[in-house]
Amino acid sequence: MAANMYRVGDYVFFENSSSNPYLIRRIEELNKTASGNVEAKVVCFYRRRDISHSLIQLADKHAKELEEEKENPTETELTDKQKHQLRHRELFLSRQYESLPATHIRGKCSVALLNETEAVLSYLDKEDTFFYSLVYDPTQKTLLADKGEIRVGPRFQADVPEMLQEGEADDRDQSKLEEKLWDPECPLTDKQIDQFLVVARAVGTFARALDCSSSVRQPSLHMSAAAASRDITLFHAMDTLHRHNYDLSSALSVLVPAGGPVLCRDEMEEWSASEAAMFEEALEKYGKDFNDIRQDFLPWKSLTSIIEYYYMWKTTDRYVQQKRLKAAEAESKLKQVYIPTYNKPNPNQISMTNGKMATVNGAGPGAFHAAGGGRACESCYTMQSAQWYSWGPPNMQCRLCVSCWMYWKKYGGLKMPSRAEAPEERTSPTPASNESRSRSHVPRQSNHMVPMRNSGSPKSSMKTKQAFLLQATRLTKLARHMCRDIIRLRRAARRPFVPINCGAIKAECKSSFNSS
CATH class of the missing domain: 4.10.1240.50 (Hormone receptor fold)
Structure with missing residues (x-):
């Protein structure tokens, strides 16, 4: 019961699409609509895949500078897999709000401001845990450091000069010293x-x-x-x-x-009634973010003037009345809501029907035939799983196992296994396995090359069609130079949709080896 009870302030997973990763949001309000449904007003968090490549580079530069400024930098060097998975845990806070149906909640998670005094690997040790250090503005397309960051490091320390002895000359700038x-x-x-x-x-x-x-x-x-x-x-x-x-x-x-x-x-007397009303409206929208209040509502006021007015305004009856009104509104709103565990089958779930692979709702590609059903998981390369899910564009015929599918939904990316974890046939194919790959693992349009997905760039997720490149195996490269009479493989590589005769290639290669 407690796991399915969601309260204001909880970080939760929202599902807006069955084939896309979960959205990560923080619940600000729970409101009951006229129809009796519950809607959640939430703060939006963005993943690395949601922002542009130029901003990703800026975020990486910021992280590198923070690492260099640490008094005790990370001693253990992170592996490629750890770096890859840490990118899936990084989020970007935003000031954007939206309303979503509470029934789309799929579970709780944890989001914290990046702690510079804690080992970054600690975020990988905890399930459903994310961190952020930058604020993303989806309108202006900018990234800013969060004002609540922990100020640790030499750049935040004061340099205390040595105490002057009696009679010692003082060469300091007297205009910058404090005045009694x-x-x-x-x-x-x-x-x-x-x-x-x-x-x-x-x-x-x-x-x-x-x-x-x-x-x-x-x-x-x-x-x-x-x-x-x-x-x-x-x-x-x-x-x-x-x-x-x-x-x-x-x-x-x-x-x-x-x-x-x-x-x-003072500021209470200098401000007009219209300026005071604009300040209250801005405070309702931005909170105590005085820079944004000044920029969007009161640009003719200085930052000092706005801050002084705020602390004087808090002593007035107007502030007390607004505080009482907000408390009364909060009493009428929902404090928590119970959402049952979502157990409906996902449309991307693959089932076996008469020896053929098909998605649950039948909308998936019919090309999941018996041979294609033997493909390994695109993330961990396993061949056995209690349940499979179709992943990626239909023409790629890719699938994920249960654990990798849940990882994809929660973290927005695929696991990055080491080469030792991959099946042997995927790293060093033999001619026989290469021939079987041309008929089953790879669709007809690429029967003599291995498809490689280009999913590392944030821009690839915004394209309407899946971008991929064809990378030739070592045997294919060798065969291009040896087979010159019967089959011209260089010409065949430009026409991947035309099938080739693997037996003829083997025979010509064998004869070339014997003659040499």
Whole structure:
């Protein structure tokens, strides 16, 4: 029951197509529609196969720089298989939201920000575990480092200079040093300081009464007094005391110069009502991502101004009211939903019917004949499996075993076995096995070459047709040079759809060997 209970904040697999890998999403909301169905508002994560090749290169460069900056780089060198599988575990966070039917959930997974202090191989040791370090914008086609990354390494450490001895020359730039703004050992008592601050607040209230623009924004005396009591007025008063060496009479004369009382305003007073409404709308969309708020909603405001306004806005009644409204909305929404385990047969599942291979729904290629049914798994090369699944374009007639099919669905790629794990006939074919390959393992259109899929590039997944190349075996290359009279193999290689006579090739090669 717990495994089938999905809550807000869970990372889950979504299935949008029976033949495509699962989508990886984070549940933000669970809403019940008018028809009674449950929809999940989710945050999108993208795989390497979903973004362009240029951005993949940028991501690899970023990962290499992080590895070089580590104090203790990875000691153990990763194998090709480990590197290949780690690429399947890498995701890219996005700010994009979408709504999907909750019935399309196929299980839970785990997604974490890449921990630079943890061995990267630890992600391979855990099932259904993924990591990310970059944020992908599908609209702008850009990659950015996540702002929540763990700042570990020499570039984040401060260089503390040696302490200067008494009388030693100070060659530092004095303009960049900190400035003392308040002396806790000043001659004034706490009561005298509090009295001066009360006078400063009174002057601030009077200044707002004289200012026309302030009287419009603060129409009542209570609102003007509240505005004059904020930090901006108190900071100005304490700075004035410090500049005049804590002389009360001199500081009081500065508060009310000849031109009238000094008016100090903060961000809450400088912003208009329309700007405040735009800020609340932007905060609802982007959260506390102040750079995006400034770029898309308030470009005429400085980043400092927006951040200061945010922390002042959090102290207002407006913020408290919105927080209560959100809490009430959250109470009305679903907290969790139960989704039964999906056990319907996949349309790509292959079954045996009268000695022929066919997909469950009958939509697969009828070319899965008895000979083709003996093909090995395209990923692990095994010949035995409790269940087989058709994979790739129909004309390729490829299939995957159960474990490799689940790996493909979850991680979006195929396993990369070492050469020692592959069957012997696949690495060093004999003439007899090469002839049988021409009739069964390879379709008619490539009866004298071995098809090699080009699935490593992200661009190949966006093509409408499967891209592949024909790689000749060593025996085929040798036969091209030896067979010149009966069959011209170089010409036959340009016409792969025409079958060739393997017996004639053997006879001519044998005669050439005997004569030499």
